[in-house]
Every structure is written in C-alpha cells, then in structure tokens.
Amino acid sequence: MMELVAPAGSFPAFKAALEAGANTVYVGFKDATNARHFAGLNFSDDQLARARALATGKSVKLYVAINTYPQACNWQQWTSAVDKAVALGADALILADTGLLAYAADNYPAMHLHLSVQASATNSLALKFYADNFAIKRAVLPRVLSLEQVATLCEHSPVDLEVFGFGSLCIMAEGRCVLSSYLTSESPNNSGACSPAKYVRWEESADGSRLSRLNNVLIDKYAPGEPASYPTLCKGRFRVGDKVYHTLEEPTSLSTLQLIPQLAKMGVKAIKIEGRQRSPVYVRQVVRVWRAALDAYAEQGEAFVPDPSWIASLDTVAEGSQTSLGAYSRPWQ
Amino acid sequence: MKITLAAIPYYWPRSEVVDFYARLCRANIDVVYLGESVCSKRSEMTLDDWLAIAAELQRAGKEVVLTSLALITGRNELQMMKRICAQGLQVEANDTATVQQLHELGQPFICGSSINIYNAPTLQYFARLGMRRWVVPVELAGPDLAALLAQTTHANPIETEILGWGKLPLAYSARCYTARAHNRPKDACKKICIDYPRGMAVSSQENTGLFTLNGIQTLSASAQDLRALLPQVRSAGVTHFRVVPELDLQSSFFDALEANISGDAQPVTIASDACNGYWFGAAGMTYK
Numbered sequence: 001m002m003e004l005v006a007p008a009g010s011f012p013a014f015k016a017a018l019e020a021g022a023n024t025v026y027v028g029f030k031d032a033t034n035a036r037h038f039a040g041l042n043f044s045d046d047q048l049a050r051a052r053a054l055a056t057g058k059s060v061k062l063y064v065a066i067n068t069y070p071q072a073c074n075w076q077q078w079t080s081a082v083d084k085a086v087a088l089g090a091d092a093l094i095l096a097d098t099g100l101l102a103y104a105a106d107n108y109p110a111m112h113l114h115l116s117v118q119a120s121a122t123n124s125l126a127l128k129f130y131a132d133n134f135a136i137k138r139a140v141l142p143r144v145l146s147l148e149q150v151a152t153l154c155e156h157s158p159v160d161l162e163v164f165g166f167g168s169l170c171i172m173a174e175g176r177c178v179l180s181s182y183l184t185s186e187s188p189n190n191s192g193a194c195s196p197a198k199y200v201r202w203e204e205s206a207d208g209s210r211l212s213r214l215n216n217v218l219i220d221k222y223a224p225g226e227p228a229s230y231p232t233l234c235k236g237r238f239r240v241g242d243k244v245y246h247t248l249e250e251p252t253s254l255s256t257l258q259l260i261p262q263l264a265k266m267g268v269k270a271i272k273i274e275g276r277q278r279s280p281v282y283v284r285q286v287v288r289v290w291r292a293a294l295d296a297y298a299e300q301g302e303a304f305v306p307d308p309s310w311i312a313s314l315d316t317v318a319e320g321s322q323t324s325l326g327a328y329s330r331p332w333q
Numbered sequence: 334m335k336i337t338l339a340a341i342p343y344y345w346p347r348s349e350v351v352d353f354y355a356r357l358c359r360a361n362i363d364v365v366y367l368g369e370s371v372c373s374k375r376s377e378m379t380l381d382d383w384l385a386i387a388a389e390l391q392r393a394g395k396e397v398v399l400t401s402l403a404l405i406t407g408r409n410e411l412q413m414m415k416r417i418c419a420q421g422l423q424v425e426a427n428d429t430a431t432v433q434q435l436h437e438l439g440q441p442f443i444c445g446s447s448i449n450i451y452n453a454p455t456l457q458y459f460a461r462l463g464m465r466r467w468v469v470p471v472e473l474a475g476p477d478l479a480a481l482l483a484q485t486t487h488a489n490p491i492e493t494e495i496l497g498w499g500k501l502p503l504a505y506s507a508r509c510y511t512a513r514a515h516n517r518p519k520d521a522c523k524k525i526c527i528d529y530p531r532g533m534a535v536s537s538q539e540n541t542g543l544f545t546l547n548g549i550q551t552l553s554a555s556a557q558d559l560r561a562l563l564p565q566v567r568s569a570g571v572t573h574f575r576v577v578p579e580l581d582l583q584s585s586f587f588d589a590l591e592a593n594i595s596g597d598a599q600p601v602t603i604a605s606d607a608c609n610g611y612w613f614g615a616a617g618m619t620y621k
Binding site for chain 2: 176241
C-alpha cells in the first residue's frame with residue numbers, strides 16, 4: 001500500500017490530516033528553514049511537541065521539512081533546526097542542501113533522511129549521489145517527469161521514491177527556479193517562499209477589472225467577474241510578440257488520482273499531497289478523497305476507477321478549479 | 334581575474350556556432366565552455382563537432398571545458414553525459430548526476446550555477462569530491478558570497494566564477510516554452526528555437542521586460558552587468574568573470590573587459606536596460 005503523506009501548515013491542519021486518514025504528516029518550523037515560509041504558517045516548538053504526541057497516539061508518522069538552502073550568515077539556524085527535529089522525534093527529515101545533508105548524516109546516522117523535491121534529483125545517477133554520500137532512504141521526485149520516466153526511475157533508483165499526487169503544479173524543476181527572486185529578491189531557495197505575500201498587491205480598476213502585482217510588476221489582469229489566482233510568476237499572463245497568454249502555464253492543480261494503479265505497480269512508495277500553505281478544510285477534503293481512493297485501490301486492484309464524486313471534490317479546491325496531469329501527460333513531452 | 338565564455342545557451346545553426354568561435358578564437362578570453370546545457374533535442378552540433386572546436390581553441394591557448402545538461406531526465410541524456418565525461422577534458426557539471434559520474438571517474442570538475450551551493454559546508458563537500466571551480470548561483474548576493482568564501486577552508490584553492498555579463502539562467506522546466514508559444518507539444522517542437530537565436534522576449538502587459546524564453550530554460554530579460562562593480566567582485570574572492578554568448582559578441586568586447594579588469598581603463602558605462610540587483614541582495618531585475 002502506498003503511503004499517504006499529507007501537508008500541515010498549522011495545528012488545525014495537522015488535526016484535519018490525522019482525522020482524514022493520512023499515514024504521515026509533514027510539517028515545517030516557523031521560519032525560513034522550510035520552503036513554505038509564509039506569515040502565520042508552520043509550527044512553533046511547542047505546537048510541534050503537541051503534534052508529535054498526537055501523531056504517536058494515532059500511529060501516524062511525522063516528517064519535518066528543512067528544505068531551503070542555508071546561507072553563510074545563517075548556517076547555525078539550519079543545523080539547529082535539524083537538531084530540534086531530531087530531539088522532537090521526527091520519523092524523517094526532508095532535506096535539500098548538500099552541506100546540511102552531510103551535517104545530518106554525520107551527527108545523526110540513525111535518522112531517516114529524505115531528499116526534498118527542492119534538491120531536484122531527476123535521474124538515477126543523481127539519486128545515487130545522495131544515496132552514496134548521505135544514505136538517504138527516500139527521494140521526492142520533481143514534478144517535471146513523465147509517467148514513463150518515473151517508471152524507469154522506479155526500476156533503477158537506489159532509494160524509495162515519493163511522488164506528488166495532488167496540489168499546486170510547480171512546473172519548473174524545483175530548487176532550480178529563481179523567477180521569484182528575480183522580481184522580489186526572495187525565492188524558495190533563499191527565503192522559503194515563492195512570490196512572497198508581502199510583495200503582492202491587488203488593484204481594482206473603475207471598469208471592475210482586477211490587477212495583480214508582484215513587487216509592482218503586473219502579473220495578471222482579470223476581467224470583471226473572472227476568477228483570479230495568487231500572482232505566482234509562472235502562472236501570469238504576459239506578452240510574447242503580439243500575444244498575451246499564460247506564457248508558462250495556466251493556473252491549474254496537479255491531480256494524479258487516475259494514475260494510482262500505475263504508480264502502485266511501478267513501485268512508488270508514497271504519494272505526497274502539496275499544500276502546507278492551504279487551509280485545514282483543504283487538507284481534510286484532499287486527504288479524505290485520497291484515503292478513500294487508496295483504500296478502494298487496495299480492495300479493487302485492477303478494477304479501480306476513481307469515483308466521480310472524488311474528482312468533483314478535488315476540483316472545488318484546485319487552482320483555477322481545474323486539474324491536470326502535468327508532466328505525467330503527453331502534451332508536455 | 335580570468336575571463337570566461339559560457340556555453341552558448343541558445344540553439345544556433347551549425348554555421349553560426351562555427352563562425353562564433355572562429356571569430357573569438359584569439360579574443361581576450363582565458364576559458365571557453367563548449368556544448369549543450371539546455372535541451373538534448375538540439376542536434377546541430379555533434380560531440381565530435383564540439384571536440385574539433387575545442388582542439389582549435391586549445392591551439393589558440395584557451396582552457397576548454399565541456400558543459401553538460403542542467404536537467405537530465407531520460408536514459409539517452411544520461412548516456413550522452415557519460416560520453417562527455419569520458420573525453421578526458423574538463424567538464425562543467427550542471428546536475429548532481431554529472432558530479433557523481435565525474436567523482437566515480439576520479440576526475441576533477443567544475444560546478445555550474447544550477448548546482449545549489451549557498452554555504453561553505455556545501456562548497457567544501459563538493460571540493461572534497463573533486464570540484465576545483467564553481468559558478469556562483471545567480472541569486473547569491475555579493476556580501477553573502479564574500480562571507481561564504483571567508484568561511485571556506487580547504488586544502489586546495491577553489492576557483493570562483495560569477496556571471497558578470499549576460500542574461501541570467503533563471504529556471505528549467507519539463508515544458509518547452511518556445512514550442513508552447515507556437516502551440517506545439519514538446520515532442521513535436523520541430524526544434525523551433527533555432528528560429529530564435531536571441532530567445533523570445535516576454536514582457537508584462539504594461540511592457541516591463543521580464544524574461545527570455547529559450548526552450549525549456551527561462552532566462553532573464555535584462556543582461557546582468559557587473560563590469561562597473563569589478564573592484565567589489567574581485568574583493569569578494571571571485572577569480573573568474575563569466576560572459577554569456579550573444580549573437581553579436583565581438584572580440585573588441587573582451588579587449589575592453591580585459592582593460593577594465595587590469596585597471597587600464599575607466600569603469601564602463603552600463604546600459605540602462607542592464608541589471609545587477611542580485612549582487613546587492615535586491616530583486617535580480619533591478620539596477621543599482
């Protein structure tokens with residue numbers, strides 16, 4: 001059975017994930033040491049201790065993401081995050097930085113280290129690098145691989161693999177995209193946030209159209225009544241030649257519910273739900289659907305077909321109310 | 334400080350590539366990176382073509398480095414990378430797979446800017462595996478770079494290269510945005526990027542220049558230009574100043590750059606559309 005790994009950006013979201021049937025919940029500290037560093041999100045030390053106790057009571061695993069890149073001036077903050085997560089009893093640490101992986105492997109050889117998607121390992125030799133050097137147990141695959149490529153990797157990977165099942169569709173190789181800092185100075189790598197909220201501004205025009213800006217740069221312009229989305233750079237409408245369109249990608253969410261049988265047969269170890277920045281309602285709804293789907297697959301095997309009500313339920317929380325198979329599907333390749 | 338010429342990021346016709354290196358063969362450049370780092374479908378130049386150019390440049394006294402793909406996802410791409418590593422030339426690793434391969438071969442290597450090195454422990458780790466030079470990640474600020482190098486202790490000196498002039502590589506994707514701009518799927522791209530030797534310009538709906546589409550790569554719209562900051566760049570510990578190829582680059586550019594570096598010329602006046610924000614820890618697209 002594939003492990004269902006759920007996000008929690010707050011204590012209520014954590015409880016929602018537990019109640020909805022997650023096998024594992026992943027969390028981050030309330031600072032730039034993780035890639036979802038948004039104001040009001042993530043866990044204080046005290047909240048994490050409570051989460052640990054709750055998870056243990058339910059036999060649910062707890063992973064801690066420390067997956068941004070420490071800089072020269074703040075290295076100790078990252079190593080102390082590793083120390084804290086270990087002391088807290090995390091079941092695994094999700095890391096991206098090579099120096100930090102070395103620190104964790106040297107100091108806590110018994111700790112399970114998972115390679116974060118932010119390290120962007122997209123082939124068997126890259127995975128071997130992390131397995132040989134830091135004895136990682138698992139890697140989260142970037143959302144840039146086709147289903148065939150994931151299958152090949154499952155065959156040749158020296159470690160277990162975790163893939164994204166549902167959530168915001170990051171279309172760049174994670175950890176190697178600095179579009180955000182090019183506009184704002186802050187990126188997931190150096191500050192733990194893409195298109196940080198403090199740079200976002202909304203404007204309403206007299207004609208009812210809405211404009212979204214990031215550090216004063218116009219990201220998108222919405223007609224009156226048109227649903228608007230968060231001004232993530234890669235989902236903006238820009239001009240190329242004389243055309244204005246979603247230059248890089250439409251606002252849409254990744255959903256791979258229909259691929260459950262294929263992913264399971266390939267040997268994928270775990271399914272990750274994206275969204276530590278989302279509400280407890282989102283976490284509950286998405287985890288509940290995926291729990292039901294994975295249980296149904298366990299029962300029905302080959303006969304598994306996603307229930308239309310699951311898809312409808314996921315669509316209500318998807319970006320732009322639509323989902324996509326992303327790189328798993330042909331049009332991308 | 335040495336002057337380096339990065340690999341050509343764009344897909345140029347073979348004749349254009351050959352002309353480009355013939356023109357710059359005797360220019361004031363110390364190190365030349367050759368090969369394809371963006372897309373494995375680009376087949377104008379074979380590995381043998383690159384090796385022929387490498388030999389020519391070596392005869393002209395240049396240090397030559399072969400580059401490799403930044404995003405390796407397929408089996409063929411892995412095989413090609415291994416062939417590049419087997420040539421006995423220096424290799425720029427743009428992915429940890431290439432680091433692994435070169436380490437297994439016992440060859441020293443150069444880490445490109447898409448390998449995330451933001452702190453001294455990481456730099457030292459790669460140095461222990463055989464890294465002799467690294468290209469600074471584009472978003473790393475000057476003061477952070479200086480602090481990082483000050484904290485680095487390693488038996489062998491590590492060379493530090495910065496993108497001093499040219500468009501910044503900002504992102505890599507599974508999608509080809511040049512094909513997307515033509516409503517083509519990636520597997521039917523018909524190598525459309527050969528029609529865009531300068532990439533495709535992307536601007537906001539208010540005409541602010543933002544990005545340059547280059548296949549699966551997104552480059553900045555503005556060229557970063559650190560020539561006016563050469564004293565700071567040098568005192569941070571940078572040993573190599575990288576120039577990114579553009580179609581019209583002439584050897585006179587490198588003569589002027591060499592004069593700036595050796596202090597024989599007044600600092601250059603930087604074009605108004607250049608950027609240098611990253612050096613100051615500001616938004617990369619800004620100019621300070």
